[in-house]
Amino acid sequence: MEVVIILIIAGIIAYVIYQSLPNPKFQKASSLFDSGNLGEATKILNNIFEKHPDAPAKLAECKLKEGLNAKPKSDNEAIKYFNEVIEVKKRLPSNASKAKYEIIEAKAYFEIAVIQFSNSISVSNAETKVKNLKDNLRFIDTATKSGIESDFIALRKKHLSELAEIYFQFGTQNEKSAKLIEAIQQYATAKDYSVQSSNSKILYNATTRTGICKLKNKEHFEKTILEDVNKAPLEYKRDFFYRYAKKLLQDKEYSEAEKVIATHLNFSSPANDKIKELLKSKQVKSAIKKVNEINYTIEQLYENSFPVEDVKTLYETIDKRIEEIKSVVPTLSDRLQALKPSLFNKLLSHYISAEQYASAINLIQKYASFWESPELLKNLGICCYGFAAQGNLTEKNHRIVTSNWLTSVFSDKVILKSLEATTWDDNYTFTLTDAIGSNYEHHNDIPENVNYDDVSDANISIGATQRELLQQFESLLHKTISDPLLAKVVNDCYTEEKEALEKIVSVINKDILFAAPHFAKTYGLNEEIIKELDNDYVEYLNEESLEAGISYLKSNTDTYVREYATAKESVSKMVSAIRNEKLNDLKAVVADRKKSLIEKYETINDSAEDLVFNAFTLKIEQNEENENLIPLMDESISFLNQNEKLKAQCSQFIRDFCDSNWKKKPAVKLLELLIKSIKYNPSNYRAAKSITILINNNLMDIANDATTSASQIYSLIDDVKKIKSPVLKDALKELQVLRNKVLSSMGAEASKTILLGYNLNSNGMKLKKVLDTMQALAGGSSTSSIFDLL
């Protein structure tokens, strides 16, 4: 009994002691907090404040909750509690869980800041509002933010956005009072805040109003603001752009003003009509001023006897002037346009008389569609001749000079133009019958003293004149180019261009400008030439037309000339692949499906085999034992549909190759090659003989166990049996003789045994098969016969 009592007492004491420990007390406080009994919880927590590490944080949490509960009723009371949370920090013991506390502290700070923000914006006085917002921003900046940084950022942005709005309002107030400099400053501040708070509305508005203030104040602004102005409200935009348009007119920036008015002031309004009229008036005045400047320049030109640099400057700037005024005063721009030929003439005459041929050539080439003028084309030819005569041809410029010259001389109309300038020729007539620029009577419009009759003493050949000119130029090239390499390049180019011209003249019936290839491609005249050549082909299936067009191809696709060129190029690639022994290149051509193109064009199809044959001939001459040629020949033969010559060539080559390599290559390999040879040319007697010998040798090797390729040999022999060649068949008869020799050498009994084929061992079977094969190839039956023994 006493023990029981002692135990009970001990239990009570233990319980009391336990209850006085910090942990149980904290748990109790937590339970009270959870149940909402914040007062009791607070008492306990205060009691164990320094004993339990989480007590301060929990106490703070109680205060926070009390604050949140008080918030709907009274901001001040709520703030009081939140401040108490913050006050806890002052007596935080060293063992306390600081991190947990700071999370609560941050929330308290946040709540205070939210209340203060709400109070700030409800104030009516703008200056006070600004002060309060800025104070609260400072409060936020110094607050603990643990765990809720993003909330503080969002709250901060709200402050900045409000400030942006307020400063914008300050700005408009100052602007209304015409305090423009102050207004600009306020707008700048508003812009800063709007950028920080991503308030784009205030940003665009402030930018626009700043622009308007600067316009009012006649200050400069950066054109980069226009992008933001475009995003401002409509009334701001109109205000800005109307002022801006007026400023542009004041600054004589008429084209810019025109753009602004067209883009931003294109709504119906008398004010807009008025500004448009003003613009038009200003533009016309400006145009007249420009024309007057040109008139003054012309006066000066006359006074100073047309110095060439001034004429050139005027000529080169006149197009720009025309562009500037043509939409405003088209009549004046037309008159300016009419000046150009006169200025051109002045310049060209000067350049030619001063022998500045390069300048003259450049001047003519820049004249729009100069090739349509026989006078200009002739002058171009003269200048190119003069340029070449001065020894100025280089690798860079020779093509354009020779092409220009040839185009000029080949133009019959250019030559005929010369007749107009002189009277010595009045007693003569001129014939185009052998003119180099026409093939027959295809010029539609010729002068009265020109005809197509035969040449005579009184009927002068235009063709002779043209040939004389060409001959003079050719002599010139010979005399003026000392560098032999350049001379070759220039002469090759000249010949190429001339031959191309001659080809198209011989084919095209239409009266068009026959331009040399480089000239034609430079000025786009090749299109018409190729079109005419295509038409000629379609009508007459004349492949010469297509051949003629190859030099004129630029980027033209989808024409017969292009197709023809592609087919021709394929054959060239084949030849090149053969020359370089590049089997892959050859296979690439073959695989490209150009076979049908080559077959489509008769001239190419007919010449392809010869070109390839010649390429192989050259290679064989270089090296008769070049085994690499065989696969190239195989590819070429399979690709070209006309290939009999190639086959014969290949057959012969293989046969000769095998002959040279009789002792170097394995017999099986030689047999394989010779079978290819006889297939390509079934009449190749020497190949047939060689095959017979090889078959005999190979079979003897089988019989004597001297080869491991028996199955391959028999396979090749099966192939031989299928070849339809009378020459081969005849040659193979020799095998019968050889067979009989083998049999004779064996003796009668052995021969009989072999031929009958009974009780033979493996060697015997082998020999029998060999003999039977020889018999079959020679034209006899493969089965044994008693008559063989006779």
Added chain:
Amino acid sequence: MSNPYEILKVNQDANKGEIMKAQMLAMKEKKYSLQEIAVAVRQLLDPAKRLAADYMFPTKIKSKRIQKIVVEIPVDEIDLNDIDENTFDSLK
């Protein structure tokens, strides 16, 4: 390669007599060799070759004399000051 007209100093419409006379003068002057003079004469006496020599004379394209441009365009007199920039004032 000099133009035969330049060598013989004759104009483009010279007749045969004038050409022969010019030949004599050119030979006396000795500015060009006898061969050059002879070639020049042959060229000018052969109509086809003479036409080739004519080709080397530049041709002018048709154009008028360079003249000042008459400006007869009426211009409306509108003063910039007539434009009221505050027409669309957005702060009214």
